[in-house]
Amino acid sequence: MDEQKAGTPIAIHLQTEIKQDDDITSYKLDVQGRLVQMGQTIYIRYVEQDPESDYQPVPVTMKLSANGDVQLTRSAENRLRLLFKAGKRIRAQYQTPFGSIPVETVTPLLDVSFRDRPFGGNVKIDYNLYANGELVGDYKIRLQFTA
Known part of the structure; x- marks a missing residue:
């Protein structure tokens, strides 16, 4: 497999916050x-796995487009593909069994930034x-990555 398809290994730090009604749930990975x-x-690309959970690992892909849009895909038994465009309302489908x-x-809020040495964002x-x-609910995703 060539390097372009295999990709570059990266370290990922992910924080999410979910607010539903008056309940706030935070998650770090x-x-x-x-x-x-x-x-x-x-x-x-990465796999979400909660060691304290019985849930199966969930492959996740975050696509960062040159125009600033971000697409998030969670590919498990329930499949979700969300497109984020700053200030826009976007329709999607949540596929369940x-x-x-x-x-x-x-x-x-949608902000994507990169740095060169070491490469990350x-x-x-x-x-x-x-x-x-x-x-x-109201969701906040904070993802940091470093090659």
């Missing part, structure tokens, strides 16, 4: 992942998730 660059697009659920995201996303027109 430090994991090894891979960075693949194809043209102007960067893909960050029981069928598809339409969802929407509104992204008030930061991804900051604040978004509101809606299902059937109702607010499911």
Whole structure:
């Protein structure tokens, strides 16, 4: 396999915060992942695994587009692909074994930055998730990666 497809090993630090009604849940993950660059697009791939949980590992891909948009894909039994565009409302589908659920995201904050030495970057996303027109929760993703 050539280096472009295999990617570059990276260290990932991920923090998420979920606010649903008055309940706030925080999650932190430090994991090894891979960075693949194809043209102007960067893909960050890693696997989420909670050692304290019975849930299966979840492969995650974060696609960083040259125009600043970010796409997040979680590929497990339940498949979710969300597109984040700053200040925009975007429709998506949440695929479950029981069928598809339409969802929407509104992204008030989207910031992607890179540094050269060592190569790495930061991804900051604040978004509101809606299902059937109702607010499911407010989400914050903070991902840092270093090659």
